[in-house]
Amino acid sequence: MRFGVALGHSFMNSNTVTSDPSFLAAATLFSPLPVPVLAKILASGSLRRYANGDVLFRPGDQTEEMFVVKTGVIEICRVDPDTGGDKVVAYIGEGDAIGEMVLFTGSPRSSMARVPEEAEVFVITRSGVIELCRQEPDLALYFARVFASRLESWVKKGRRQDTQRQLAGNLRFFDLATVMQTLGDSQSSGTLVIRTDLGRVHAELDFVDGRIVQARLGHLTAEQACYQLFQPPPEGTFLFQGGLHLDSDAGPRISANVMSVLMEAMRLQDEWNNVREGFDDQERVFTPAPGDLEWEDDDSLVAAFNIWSLLHRGLPLGVLMSESPYCSAVVLMVLDRLVRTKQVS
Numbered sequence: 001m002r003f004g005v006a007l008g009h010s011f012m013n014s015n016t017v018t019s020d021p022s023f024l025a026a027a028t029l030f031s032p033l034p035v036p037v038l039a040k041i042l043a044s045g046s047l048r049r050y051a052n053g054d055v056l057f058r059p060g061d062q063t064e065e066m067f068v069v070k071t072g073v074i075e076i077c078r079v080d081p082d083t084g085g086d087k088v089v090a091y092i093g094e095g096d097a098i099g100e101m102v103l104f105t106g107s108p109r110s111s112m113a114r115v116p117e118e119a120e121v122f123v124i125t126r127s128g129v130i131e132l133c134r135q136e137p138d139l140a141l142y143f144a145r146v147f148a149s150r151l152e153s154w155v156k157k158g159r160r161q162d163t164q165r166q167l168a169g170n171l172r173f174f175d176l177a178t179v180m181q182t183l184g185d186s187q188s189s190g191t192l193v194i195r196t197d198l199g200r201v202h203a204e205l206d207f208v209d210g211r212i213v214q215a216r217l218g219h220l221t222a223e224q225a226c227y228q229l230f231q232p233p234p235e236g237t238f239l240f241q242g243g244l245h246l247d248s249d250a251g252p253r254i255s256a257n258v259m260s261v262l263m264e265a266m267r268l269q270d271e272w273n274n275v276r277e278g279f280d281d282q283e284r285v286f287t288p289a290p291g292d293l294e295w296e297d298d299d300s301l302v303a304a305f306n307i308w309s310l311l312h313r314g315l316p317l318g319v320l321m322s323e324s325p326y327c328s329a330v331v332l333m334v335l336d337r338l339v340r341t342k343q344v345s
Contacts, residue, residue: 045124072119184258221251
């Protein structure tokens with residue numbers, strides 16, 4: 001396949017912020033194309049900057065533009081049939097395209113695209129793409145091959161998975177539970193890293209086909225690390241990198257359904273909020289009463305015995321929580337019951 005190199009005139013307002021097409025080369029849709037053709041595509045579109053809350057399109061809008069995310073993230077929303085509100089079903093990150101297939105079919109938009117933080121997006125119209133294909137017949141053939149390959153993949157696998165997909169954002173603008181649920185719903189594979197505002201790694205979650213297979217947060221691993229994420233919910237940033245996975249030393253492997261993990265995390269968050277005010281002093285040492293542990297709840301018996309054993313070491317509360325393999329809510333719930341039953345003082 002050979003592409004011409006002569007640059008034609010723009011078919012859209014080409015008030016572009018940059019004349020460097022390198023960001024298009026990093027886009028999955030355009031990465032195989034030579035630089036002269038990328039420059040021609042760039043000249044036929046424009047870069048737009050969107051602020052927090054801006055909407056690119058809504059359901060029912062006519063498809064007249066294709067978008068390629070240069071910086072930032074776009075969230076794709078659809079109406080939740082249960083609540084009637086908007087539900088985030090996908091995140092579109094840097095290098096991802098939106099609307100490239102329906103641009104040719106002319107089908108109306110079926111969802112809403114919204115900017116949760118801020119984004120810079122390359123936009124090219126349907127007429128601009130069609131005119132480029134007329135000038136460059138091999139470009140039309142290239143698009144046909146791309147779309148045929150996608151269709152073949154969907155038929156064979158039932159879905160398409162881009163292992164190099166990357167998403168990033170600030171948790172001031174994103175709901176972490178929604179990010180996790182979206183990665184689960186889209187059957188994503190890769191690692192979600194949450195960092196503090198200072199850039200320190202706070203937690204890492206490894207996804208395979210939309211299920212959490214490993215997680216770590218400080219000394220906690222597996223489901224307990226996931227629960228601790230919401231006690232309280234973290235501030236900072238997140239980055240999901242498709243195709244990258246945690247090492248085997250990141251803790252035991254699990255196969256956790258994201259929705260089940262989130263439901264239990266929300267339950268424990270409520271429990272944590274209910275009991276934490278009575279345990280503000282991280283230096284306090286709880287002294288166990290003489291005798292054996294008395295515990296009636298079989299579901300939490302193992303956790304209670306583990307914490308009961310740690311109490312016999314005379315550890316301050318802060319140290320006890322940092323050495324227990326359970327999240328803060330579980331530790332405090334056990335301590336609260338021990339205090340109420342006068343098994344510790």
